[in-house]
Amino acid sequence: MEIPRHWRLKKQRYGLVGEVCPHCNHKIFPPRDVCPNCGDEAKEQFAFSGKGEVYSYTTVYEAPAGFDANAPYTVAIVKLEEGPMLTAQLTDMGEQPIQIGMSVEMVTRKMRNDGDERGVIVYGYKFRPVAQNAIAG
Amino acid sequence: MTDVIIAGIGQTPVGEHWELGIRNLATAAIRDALQNSGGLKPQALFVGNMLAPNLSNQAHLGALIAEYTGLTGIEAITLEAAGASGGAALRQGYLAVSSGMVDVALVVGVEKFTDKIGADVEEATATENDSDFESIHGMTIGAQAALLMKRYMHENNVPENGFAGFALNAHANSVANPNAAFRKAIKAEMYAKSEMVSDPLKIFDMAPHLDGAAALVLTRRELIPSDWQGQPVKIAGSAASTDTLALHDRKDMLRFDTAQISASKAMKQAGIELNQINFFEYHDIFNIYAALQLEAVGFAPRGQGWKLAEDGSIGLKGRIPCATLGGMKARGFAGGAAGVYQAVEAVTQLRGQAGANQIAGAQFGLIQSLGGAASTAVSHILQKLG
Numbered sequence: 125m126e127i128p129r130h131w132r133l134k135k136q137r138y139g140l141v142g143e144v145c146p147h148c149n150h151k152i153f154p155p156r157d158v159c160p161n162c163g164d165e166a167k168e169q170f171a172f173s174g175k176g177e178v179y180s181y182t183t184v185y186e187a188p189a190g191f192d193a194n195a196p197y198t199v200a201i202v203k204l205e206e207g208p209m210l211t212a213q214l215t216d217m218g219e220q221p222i223q224i225g226m227s228v229e230m231v232t233r234k235m236r237n238d239g240d241e242r243g244v245i246v247y248g249y250k251f252r253p254v255a256q257n258a259i260a261g
Numbered sequence: 262m263t264d265v266i267i268a269g270i271g272q273t274p275v276g277e278h279w280e281l282g283i284r285n286l287a288t289a290a291i292r293d294a295l296q297n298s299g300g301l302k303p304q305a306l307f308v309g310n311m312l313a314p315n316l317s318n319q320a321h322l323g324a325l326i327a328e329y330t331g332l333t334g335i336e337a338i339t340l341e342a343a344g345a346s347g348g349a350a351l352r353q354g355y356l357a358v359s360s361g362m363v364d365v366a367l368v369v370g371v372e373k374f375t376d377k378i379g380a381d382v383e384e385a386t387a388t389e390n391d392s393d394f395e396s397i398h399g400m401t402i403g404a405q406a407a408l409l410m411k412r413y414m415h416e417n418n419v420p421e422n423g424f425a426g427f428a429l430n431a432h433a434n435s436v437a438n439p440n441a442a443f444r445k446a447i448k449a450e451m452y453a454k455s456e457m458v459s460d461p462l463k464i465f466d467m468a469p470h471l472d473g474a475a476a477l478v479l480t481r482r483e484l485i486p487s488d489w490q491g492q493p494v495k496i497a498g499s500a501a502s503t504d505t506l507a508l509h510d511r512k513d514m515l516r517f518d519t520a521q522i523s524a525s526k527a528m529k530q531a532g533i534e535l536n537q538i539n540f541f542e543y544h545d546i547f548n549i550y551a552a553l554q555l556e557a558v559g560f561a562p563r564g565q566g567w568k569l570a571e572d573g574s575i576g577l578k579g580r581i582p583c584a585t586l587g588g589m590k591a592r593g594f595a596g597g598a599a600g601v602y603q604a605v606e607a608v609t610q611l612r613g614q615a616g617a618n619q620i621a622g623a624q625f626g627l628i629q630s631l632g633g634a635a636s637t638a639v640s641h642i643l644q645k646l647g
Contacts, residue, residue, distance in 0.1 A: 133393055154394045160510070180415075182407035182459045184399055188384035191399040199404050201412075201509050209509035211395045224415050235397060248397065 130246055135169075137248035140230055142208065144170035153208040174230030176204040176251070181214060181222050190236045202228055202251050216252035227254040265358050265496045267643070268485060269298025269478030270605045274440045275593030277375050278472040283310075283317055284329040286474035287371040290598075291330050294367070294476035299489050301478050305363045306337035309350030309370035310597035315385035316377050326369065336363075343389035344546060346370065347600025348501070348630025348639030351477065355499045355641075358479045365484070368604075371474040372596030382470065389633045391507035403467060405508060405634050406547035407459035413515055413549060414461060417564035421461070425452040426570025427548040428465040428590055434577065435587025437617040438606075442471050442593035466548045468588075473595030475602040492612040497625070498527030498642035506636045515564075517550075519638035520557035520629060531625070531642040535559050538642075539623040540582040540610060541575075542603040544631035545589045554629060555583075582620050585610060600630030600639065611645040 135141035142153030143166045150161035151170060159166040179201040187195035198214040200222075214222060215233055228251040235248045271293025273286055281289075287308070295301065306327050314320045323337030342349040347370035357363040374382060387396045390405060413419065428447060435441035447465070455465040482493065502519040505511055528535065541558070545551040552566035560581050561569050569575050575583040586592060586606045589599055607626040609615050623645065630639045 129393075136394075154507075154510075156510075180408040180412040182404050182411060182462070184401055184404050184459055186383055186401065186403070186458065187380060187399055188387050188396070188401060189380040190384065192380045194399070197399055199398060199400055199408070201408055201514075211398050211400055211507065211509050213398055224412070236399070246397070 138232060140172040140174050140249060142170050142172055144168050151206040151208055153204065153210055172204050172206055175254070176202040176228055178214070178222060178224055178226050178228055179203045179209060180224060193237070198222065200251065213250045214252070215250040220253055228252060229254050263359065264482040265355055265479055266482050266485060267477050267494045267496065267604065267608050268301055268480050268489070268491065269294040269296070270476070270608050271295070271297055272440050272475040272602060272605050273473055275442045275471050275473035275595050275602070279375065281472065283313055283319060283322065283371055283373045284325060286373065286472060287326045287369050288330045290371070290474035290476040291367060291369050294478050298478035299486060299491070301365045301480055303332065303365045303367035303478065304335055305357055306332060306335055306367045306369065307350040307354045307357070308337065308339045309347035309368070309601055310339050311341060311343055311346045311372055312385050312596055313373065315388060316382070317373055322371070326371070341597070342637040342639070343632030344544065344596065344599060345630040345632030345637040345639050346597035347475070347602070348641070349600070349637070351600060351604055351641060352499050352501055352639055354477070354479045355496050358481060364480060366479045367476065368479065368601060369474060369476040370595070370598030370601030372598050373472050374470045374596065375472055386470070389506070394509070395507050401459070402633070403459045403462055406467065406549055407462040408508060409514060409553070409634060410461055410466070410547070410549040413552070416515065419567055422449065422453050423567050424466055424548040424552065424570065425449050426575070427545060427551050428452050430570060430575050431545060431584045431588040431590035434585055434618055435591030438586040438592060441587040441591055442469060443591045462547070468546045468590045468594035471593040471595055473593060473598045473602070475598050475605045477601060477604055493646040494608045494611045495644045495646050496641060497644040498529070498531035498640070500526035500530065501637065501639040504636050506633055508634055515553065517553045517557040517635040517638070519635045520554045520631070523638045523640035524558045524627065524629060527627070527640040527642045531644065533625055533642065538581070538625050538627045540585050540620050540626050542585065542588070542607055542626065542628040543583055544599070544629055545584055546594050546599070546631070548590070550631060550635070551583065553635070558627070558629070577618055577620065585618050585620060586615065600628070603628040603630060604641065604643065607643045611643055
């Protein structure tokens with residue numbers, strides 16, 4: 125179990141906390157300390173809304189060790205409404221077919237077991253479809 | 262600047278070498294290359310390897326392979342740049358020899374995939390992705406390619422079996438290569454019916470991960486013994502470029518910038534234009550990468566790279582022959598050796614020794630080695646001299 129590593133990333137995993145560049149106002153996720161837009165230092169925290177849309181997606185059947193118990197699962201690239209993209213699994217899909225462009229929102233879910241006997245679980249963000257009629261209401 | 266010559270080439274067949282470990286594979290390729298060079302004595306060894314610490318619990322391959330090959334005492338180091346490790350090792354060998362600090366350099370690429378299987382191999386190869394923000398979400402290298410392929414097909418209206426031509430070409434070209442893992446032509450129906458790995462990526466859209474080693478002996482032209490009978494092949498251009506590991510961090514993931522930058526730098530160094538390149542050994546670990554490389558280098562406009570496989574342009578008699586001895590798809594993908602196999606095969610073409618697959622009159626070959634989804638690209642232009 126890589127406890128310090130998962131602890132270090134808790135704000136990103138649980139709260140989708142990235143950065144906003146104080147120089148050019150560019151929104152950054154995952155955080156990277158140097159703004160990819162203007163090249164200046166960017167360490168000011170910014171919490172993303174968790175709303176976005178599917179940019180691309182696929183299903184993983186042959187999973188890496190630690191993920192194989194959950195296979196098959198769907199991995200997507202999600203474009204957040206603030207601009208940046210991220211990689212995450214899609215969840216709570218039910219029978220709904222996935223499409224490029226569909227609206228999704230962040231939820232917190234179990235990501236993997238860490239494989240040791242203490243049974244520690246890694247949690248983090250996944251994305252689920254936004255119910256269209258709920259938005260209309 | 263003095264000419265750097267590839268004076269010797271060596272390789273093992275790519276396959277499931279249960280009886281051979283990393284050191285045996287590397288030694289076989291190295292001895293083959295040294296013999297092929299007419300007995301040049303290397304002073305430095307550059308090892309391209311991707312995953313030995315993960316797959317074989319073995320690091321420090323430089324010293325291990327130098328010693329095991331009977332070269333104890335020489336300088337030796339491992340270069341790692343994921344799938345571009347072989348290209349990176351070649352470039353380091355080139356820099357060492359062209360600088361004048363090393364007279365004869367040995368470059369070996371080696372990978373041993375088959376000591377592990379299934380989920381363990383997926384876990385190891387996934388280390389080339391962004392661990393904190395891709396791999397933790399269960400991303401595999403196949404999924405990364407599938408995400409690119411899905412988006413590419415969506416934007417460019419590619420039909421379901423639009424990438425078949427890459428696999429058909431590779432398998433047709435591997436028949437005459439005794440070192441290829443799969444020496445059998447395939448038909449379009451086989452591609453269409455092949456198993457889905459990660460939608461829309463089928464098993465024939467990806468190269469098999471297998472064991473193998475390939476080696477090169479580099480020296481300066483003036484150091485070649487006067488009685489050497491070989492056909493000299495020069496490294497006319499060499500360049501490398503890097504990009505983000507994660508696809509989601511790119512401004513435009515359907516453009517392989519590193520492939521464009523490294524290829525144009527290498528061509529500029531060689532002093533040639535695109536239309537002078539006689540063949541292209543691309544990094545077809547996934548067919549989508551081949552399409553994106555064809556576009557990045559300039560052989561096809563954006564979104565049209567897949568059509569060069571459809572219309573026969575990449576065939577042996579086409580406009581720009583690719584994967585001329587089977588590519589990674591049919592020769593097999595041997596990790597850190599992949600970029601060195603490309604060089605071995607390009608030299609075989611430029612020496613006029615490619616048999617049934619010979620590209621008539623080949624003078625310039627472009628080889629391009631990718632790490633991840635072109636997070637690293639290393640390009641070389643090889644030139645037939647005289």
